[in-house]
Amino acid sequence: MTFAIVKIMKPKILLVNPPIYDFAAYDFWLKPYGLLTVAGCLRGKADFRLFDYLDRQAPFVSAQEKLASDRWGRGRFYCENIPRPPAFEAIPRHFRRFGMPRRMFCDYLATEGPFDFALIQTTMTYWYRGLEETIEDVRKLSPGAKIVLGGNYVTLCPDHAGGLGMDLLVPGADLDPLWEYLEIPPDLEQPPLWDVYPKLDVGTLKLTDGCPFSCTYCSVPKVYGKFKPRPMRHCLLELELMRQLGVENIAFYDDALLFEAETALVPFLNEVVGRNAKVSFHTPNALNARFVTAELAELMVRAGFKTFYLGFESASVRWQNRTGSKVFSEELAQAVEHLIGAGAKGSNITAYQILGHPHIEIQELETSMRFVRKLGIRGMLADFSPVPGTADGEYCRKWINMDEPLMHNKTAFPIILLGFDESNRLKDLQRELNRSIRR
Ligand code: B12
Ligand code: SF4
Structure with a gap:
């Protein structure tokens, strides 16, 4: 009789958050949450390594570059000027590569691989040049590694992503093809793999998936379907893991955090208060002002919300109705009243307004900016990124080639639509209006 010794080896999996090629990028609580969620489902079943080009806490970056964070954990990335791609010849702005230098990744692959x-x-569709760089380096220095891409760019531009030459694309939120490819059964109860970071403060x-609205510039309703809360037990597990790791600031990535708040946000915040969690919460992906009641505002402030970003976009009723009626001006005014009544500072409340929307002729942007100023809160112009597959994105084929994802760039499109001078004038006006908001 012979005995076969079966050695069970865990696969060695490299996780990469690539560098960003863009005119501007800022660490506005940017984390590769999708990638970490996927890796979390395989916790203990693979030998994971992470290279996050955008990790401003990585010891070698902060030592050399002094990448300071503000009090809420945001800050600038290390960056280098690079030549502008031909598609952006007409855009008179510096083009840059954000994230750790390329040679660090090459050294890492050489020492930690294969x-x-x-x-x-993948994140923004127009950031695919960072993927090209990453794929090239992995192919060269760890040639046996099978490359898998997932996330927003793959979901919105599957044909273009197919041209990058990787081994598997995982568009959308169905991860079954990934588990089959890796031949590892997932444990969906596990929290994201935050523990793969050596140091983490953000x-x-x-708490929820999807959104009940249908704004004409947004891909969320089509991609994520019906709104639904996530299981509360799982959300609390995620919170606890981050707290154990020393996280001080948490940004919500929900699309409709306040919708049906009694089923998701309210029970979650009651737990936060009960556990005396001492975490600062932020909402960079915008809250819907319609759902901010006096009670909810009070609970949010008590539970630790420090910054409030509200998606407003325009004070023009015509524009609001045409793009999906997600919020009206009086609802914004009411929400601000409730937040300030609950103790939030006006300077920590910001209303986003789209700059460079293709229906700018009915948006009355300047009037909208002044309306926001009168409420005693800050305004922020959110440059419009035409998103493929949305009504407004497809309308932009009038001006740009939507099949080239670089053209979805949020800095480029407003300049193409309005011109450099007009775009700058509106940004200067916004800065001027914000100057007088009391800190
Ligand atoms: C959070 C968020 C942000 C954050 C930053 C996120 C980040 N890390 O960079 C903030 C608030 C800063 C932001 C800013 C902007 N955003 Co944004 N944002 C989102 C949002 C809401 C969630 C993305 C996310 O991380 N989800 C969490 C993860 C867990 O979910 P997921 O991505 O679906 O992941 C699942 C699968 O895709 C898969 N998966 C994900 N990653 C991976 C990786 C691998 C390897 C695998 C196998 C699988 C996999 O598994 C996951 C679990 O099921 C999306 C909308 C949405 N719901 O997707 C818009 C979205 C990506 N943003 C968008 C836009 C327009 C913007 C802005 C341009 C808005 C503006 N004008 O200012 C800016 C651009 C910022 C910049 N610097 O250029 C657009 C996309 C635009 C584009 N052309 O790509 C989206 C799609 C919303 C929309 N309007 O349609 N955003
Ligand atoms: S409310 Fe926000 S997430 Fe929902 S469809 Fe509109 S823009 Fe998208």
Whole structure:
């Protein structure tokens, strides 16, 4: 009789959050939450390594570059000027590569490799040049690694992503093809793999999926379908893991955090208060002012919300009705009253307004900016990114080639639509209006 010794080896998986190629980028609580969620489902079943080009806490980055954070954990990335791609010849702004220098990744691959798989995060569609760089380096220095891409760019531009030459694309939120490819059964009860970071002070969280609205510039309703709360037990597990790791600031990545708040946000915040969690919460992805009641505002402030970003976009009723009626001006005014009544500072409340929307002729942007100023809160112009597959994005084919994802760039489109001078004039006006908001 012979005995076969079966050695069970865990696959070695490299996780990469690539560098950003863009005119501007700022660490506004940016984390590769999708990638970490996927890796969390495989916790203990693979040998994971992370290379996050955008990790401003990585010891070698902060030592050399002094990448300071503000009091809420935001800050600038290390960056280098690079030549503008031909598609942006007409855009008179510096083009840059944000994130750790390329040679650091090459050294890392040479010392930590080889890997069996490389899972790469994709985020904005117009950031695919960072993926090209990453894929090239992995192919060269860990040639046996199977490369897998997932996330927003793959979901919105699957055909373009297919041209980058990786081994597997995982568009959308169905991860079954990934588990089959890796031949590892997932444990969906596990929290994201935050523990793969050597040091972590900012984390992200989602209590809900999807959105009940249908704004004409947004991909969320089509991609994520019906709104639904996530299981509360799982959300609390995510919170606890981040707290154990020393996270002080948590940004919500929900699309409709306040919708049906009694089923998701309210029970979550009651737990936060009960556990005396001492975490600062932020809402960079915008809250819907319609759902801010006096009671909810009070609970949010008590539970630790420090900054409030509200999606307003325009004070023009015509524009609001045409794009999905997600919020009206009086609802914004009411929400601000409730937040300030609950103790939030006006300077920590910001209303986003889209700059460079293709229906700017009915948006009355300047009037909207002044309306926001009168409420005693800050305004922020959110440059419009035309999103493929949305009504407004497809309308932009009038001006740009939507099949080239670089053209979805949020700095480029407003300049193409309005011109450099007009776009700058509106940004200067916004700065001027914000100057007088009391801190
Ligand atoms: C959070 C968020 C942000 C954050 C930053 C996120 C980040 N890390 O960079 C903030 C608030 C800063 C932001 C800013 C902007 N955003 Co944004 N944002 C989002 C949002 C709400 C969630 C993305 C997310 O991380 N979700 C959490 C994860 C867990 O979910 P997921 O991505 O669905 O992941 C699942 C699968 O995709 C898969 N998966 C994900 N990653 C990976 C990786 C691998 C390897 C695998 C196998 C699988 C996989 O598994 C996950 C679990 O099921 C999306 C909308 C949405 N719901 O997707 C818009 C979205 C990505 N943003 C968008 C836009 C327009 C913007 C802005 C341009 C808005 C503006 N004008 O200012 C800016 C751009 C910022 C910049 N610097 O250029 C657009 C996309 C635009 C584009 N052309 O790509 C989106 C799609 C919303 C929309 N309007 O349609 N955003
Ligand atoms: S409310 Fe926000 S997430 Fe929902 S469809 Fe409109 S823009 Fe998208």
